[in-house]
Amino acid sequence: PDVCVVGLGYIGLPTAAVIARAGCKVRGLDVSQRVVDTINRGEIHIEEVDLDGLVQGVVARGLLSASTTVAPADVFVIAVPTPFDKDHAPDITYVLAAGETIAPVLKAGDVVILESTSPVGTTERLRDLIAARRPDLKVPGLTRETPDIAISYCPERVLPGRILEELTNNDRSIGGITPRCARKALAFYKRFVRGECVTTDARSAEMTKLVENAYRDVNIAFANELSIVSDRMGLNVWEVIRLANRHPRVNILSPGPGVGGHCIAVDPWFIVHSAPEETPLIRTARGVNDGKMHHVIQKADELVTAYPDARVACLGLAFKANIDDFRESPARFVAARLARKYGDRVHIVEPYAAELPMEFADTGAVQIDVDEALETCDILIVLVDHDVFRVVPLAERASKLVYDTRGIWPDQPQAARKAPEVLRLA
Numbered sequence: 001p002d003v004c005v006v007g008l009g010y011i012g013l014p015t016a017a018v019i020a021r022a023g024c025k026v027r028g029l030d031v032s033q034r035v036v037d038t039i040n041r042g043e044i045h046i047e048e049v050d051l052d053g054l055v056q057g058v059v060a061r062g063l064l065s066a067s068t069t070v071a072p073a074d075v076f077v078i079a080v081p082t083p084f085d086k087d088h089a090p091d092i093t094y095v096l097a098a099g100e101t102i103a104p105v106l107k108a109g110d111v112v113i114l115e116s117t118s119p120v121g122t123t124e125r126l127r128d129l130i131a132a133r134r135p136d137l138k139v140p141g142l143t144r145e146t147p148d149i150a151i152s153y154c155p156e157r158v159l160p161g162r163i164l165e166e167l168t169n170n171d172r173s174i175g176g177i178t179p180r181c182a183r184k185a186l187a188f189y190k191r192f193v194r195g196e197c198v199t200t201d202a203r204s205a206e207m208t209k210l211v212e213n214a215y216r217d218v219n220i221a222f223a224n225e226l227s228i229v230s231d232r233m234g235l236n237v238w239e240v241i242r243l244a245n246r247h248p249r250v251n252i253l254s255p256g257p258g259v260g261g262h263c264i265a266v267d268p269w270f271i272v273h274s275a276p277e278e279t280p281l282i283r284t285a286r287g288v289n290d291g292k293m294h295h296v297i298q299k300a301d302e303l304v305t306a307y308p309d310a311r312v313a314c315l316g317l318a319f320k321a322n323i324d325d326f327r328e329s330p331a332r333f334v335a336a337r338l339a340r341k342y343g344d345r346v347h348i349v350e351p352y353a354a355e356l357p358m359e360f361a362d363t364g365a366v367q368i369d370v371d372e373a374l375e376t377c378d379i380l381i382v383l384v385d386h387d388v389f390r391v392v393p394l395a396e397r398a399s400k401l402v403y404d405t406r407g408i409w410p411d412q413p414q415a416a417r418k419a420p421e422v423l424r425l426a
């Protein structure tokens with residue numbers, strides 16, 4: 001089939017490329033002319049492992065092209081953003097806009113698939129929009145006869161940094177507006193997904209996606225709460241978690257400086273918004289994870305204040321380990337706060353950033369590499385668990401004052417983990 005992928009971002013572009021690799025002719029649609037031009041040159045505008053080579057290959061073979069204008073296709077895959085507004089209410093404008101875009105070119109036999117993370121009921125709203133724009137087409141769920149088109153919700157669940165691998169190997173939920181819709185979508189995903197594809201209804205699939213990320217958020221909140229409790233009690237939280245996880249049915253996640261990225265800190269709100277009275281746990285978890293960042297800022301601030309002559313290195317800006325994605329990153333936020341307050345005492349180590357983000361401009365903080373930080377800084381604040389930081393041997397950091405928010409250096413001398421008042425510069 002000819003495929004149209006609407007939205008060529010972090011999910012849409014890799015998805016379009018993988019579908020093209022499977023032999024389908026793919027037209028990618030994006031509102032940005034710059035993005036379209038980049039892709040048509042065989043280049044990419046986002047960073048993801050192995051994506052550059054794949055896109056270059058499928059564009060060169062004529063299987064993938066990008067455009068700002070829609071054309072008829074057999075399968076439409078919508079992968080546009082679904083942000084939330086300031087009251088945490090989900091904003092599905094881009095999904096509905098994608099529906100407006102494709103409605104005029106739909107024809108009998110077409111398959112429409114929504115992949116964007118969406119509040120429950122969005123796929124039905126997309127269906128209703130298509131029905132309103134195209135009264136000539138019989139749409140699923142609104143007709144007793146065989147519908148002309150199939151509409152489904154099939155969420156992605158790929159992990160940034162492993163997108164290409166997870167796109168093909170993860171199991172998928174395939175939620176049809178009707179069972180027939182699900183079967184049509186299933187046949188499509190079978191072309192490029194090796195994982196199991198499990199069919200269900202659209203609303204269940206929508207909820208499943210939200211639940212997956214809320215589950216992770218709640219579990220990270222548990223770890224973050226433990227870290228604050230342990231801090232208060234003078235315990236090493238990493239030791240406590242390591243031991244507790246020896247229990248066959250306990251698997252506590254890792255505390256950190258808060259939860260970043262564009263999914264886990266967002267999606268739980270979609271559930272809370274749909275059922276505000278019934279979601280105290282999910283809402284509280286969000287609060288705990290956001291609160292952890294402020295706790296880290298406060299502790300780091302106390303440490304830096306306690307040693308007015310010390311040079312400080314913040315290790316990492318990314319929202320998680322080993323990626324160059326700085327959006328919604330607690331590490332970046334913590335480092336920027338310190339840079340604004342302490343200026344040129346603060347040094348930023350981020351091997352994945354070519355230059356510092358704009359909020360560091362005029363703060364006096366500069367970017368240095370790991371070696372220089374180890375040679376010249378007295379205080380090390382670990383904000384991201386990049387492998388390059390993890391492998392620094394004890395000998396090179398034993399004399400430092402360390403605030404390790406990720407627990408990457410379990411062998412760091414105990415004194416350096418205690419409250420600033422008991423720390424002494426070596």
Ligand code: SAJ
Binds near residue numbers: 160321
């Ligand atoms: N984090 C911790 N402690 C942990 C694990 C993560 O503090 O033990 C932090 C990370 O440092 C990061 C944030 O949580 O700041 C989120 O990182 P992540 O690796 O948990 O997740 P994402 O945002 O990269 O991707 C998630 C994944 N969802 C789940 O694992 C349930 C991915 O499968 C989804 O496809 C993606 O969200 C998405 O697009 O929804």
